[in-house]
Amino acid sequence: MKSGFLALLLGLSWSGLALAQGGFDEGFDMNIASPEAPTEATSAEPEAEADLPKAWDFYGFAKTDFGYSYEKQDPEKPLSKLRETLNLTFDYKFSDSWRTRINGNAFYDGAYGINGTDLYTQEVLDAYQQEVELRDTYLEGELGAGFSIKMGRQVIAWGQSDASQINDMANPRDNREMGMVDLEDARIPVIASMLSLDQGSWRTDLIAIHEFRANKTAPVGSEFDPLIGLRTTGVTVGDEQKPNSGGEWAARALALFNGGDLGFYASHTYNDQFYLGFDSLSLATGSPQLTLAPQYAWVDSVGVAGNKVLGSLLIKGEYAQKKGLRVNRADVGTQAVALIQSGRYPANLTWGPSSEAIQAWAERDQEQYMFGVEYMGVTDLVLTLEADYTHIKNWDETISSKENQFLAFSTLSYSAINDRLNSRLVWIQFVNGDGGVYRYSLDYDWLEGLNIAGGLVVFRSPGPDALIEAYKNNDRFTLAAKYSF
Secondary structure, three states, X not given: OHXXXXXXXXXXXXXXXXXXXXOXXXXXXXXXXXXXXXXXXXXXXXXXXXXXXXXXXXXXXXEEEEEEOOOOOOOOOOOOEEEEEEEEEEEEEOOOOEEEEEEEEEEEEOHHHHHOHHHOOHHHHHHHOEEEEEXXXXXXXXXXXXXXEEEEEEOOOOOOOOOOOOOOOOOOEEEOOOOOOOHHHXXXXXXXXXXXXXXXXXXXXXXXXXXXXXXXXXXXXXXOOOOHHHHOOOOEEOOOEOOOOOOEEEEEEEEEEOOEEEXXXXXXXXXXXXXXXXXXXXXXXXXXXXXXXXXXXXXXXXXXXXXXXXXXXXXXXXXXXXXEEEEEEOOHHHHHHHHHHOOOOOOOOEEOHHHOOOOOEEEEEEEEEEEEEEEOOOOOEEEEEEEXXXXXXXXXXXXXXXXXXEEEEEEEEEEEOOOOEEEEEEEEEEOOOOEEEEEEEEEEEEEOOEEEEEEEEEEEOOOOOOOOHHHOOOOEEEEEEEEEO
16 A cells, blocks of 8 residues: 555656746837937838847747666567657747747657557556647736736746655646656646735735646556555555545745745645545455545645755755645555454445445644755756655554655756756655665757757665565666757
8 A cells, every 4th residue: 555655755756848948038129219210220121120029939849758667678568668749839928018828748659559559558558658738828917016917727836845745735746657757847737826916025926726637647557556556455446536626725925035035835725646535345246346446635734935045055944734634544454354254244235435334544634844955066066955754643553654754855967068968866765764766867968959868767675565666677768859949
């Protein structure tokens, strides 16, 4: 059961695509010369029109990703990934105060066709073979008196942690490829309305979220299935039960001061990571069949986060307390056996979820802490160290998650050749003896607009009871070519 919480702790499972940089940096020239006083610009009409900034911009990238899981050495599946991605963005500026963006992303992974689609479950093909998605698509503008509004599908990145979801509660995560990409690229945009007020050193944000989107989780049959340990016990995982959209909100008050900031956060949202609720227990098939279903519940969160620059160091910290969090129980199988062995029920009986015959989850409050340091004292080098701690209140042995969970996250980045060559080492370590994930990448801006990258992802498990154990053979070589236009 505890492997089911790995993707949540990584947050990490992290896949999505970064938007290319685009632009509203240029403003409109509002100084229109009068006919009575012509200038050089008005006397040369073609040149004047050429110098006017564009009200719109269209850009994007095409990318090819290759992956090879060398530890598996499976001759039937020689390729882990051969994905073609196209990302397109259209920006339009109505005025100096109002603008819009439309961004779409689509990919197709040819590895499944090359290996043979009959080797995969339909759930794997649905999740990994192809996808078309409307991502950051919104309208934003200034209302006057310091107020501004942003409406549409958007990413709202709050808090300070690079590894865990603490006060950053608005956006779900793409966890289909554990440890492969960074948190900033894994956030999934949601339809929301954000009203902001800037008052000098203070900024206040109020958000209403109109769309429920859960974390994208690796499905049954995939390399990173978070429920693989549960499935081996014979438990059936039922259909996901998603709630209706509406009612989610988040708020932030951010104080800006010299060399840092301090933010206060509150939210009432669905937990985008599912828990497993009781679905049914049937005796009608001759052997007992227990079914649990992924479900989602409300969680209330309040917290604080801040940072401060001290010379070559950036010190950052974050805290949140979450109420009403539903966590899975470890004694579900024991409950089912006791119910069957009681002998009070006929052999053809089936219990449904309304019977509450088995309690598969418990409600607990949770505290999360983060402390981090970034060092930038060496030219072209950045070192980040982060420690994350999660504590489940009123814990007992019926809870499948550990009472205290520790996560260490660090990155080492170095740039050379006028920032054309970039290398990065990421280290994620579970300090409860649950293993770690290590990722190294190297990319080079070969030609204008063309970037070539390569890397290695390694999963290390210290033993059979570790969280990483089920994924220890998923080590992967990666290659990528990205052309931006």
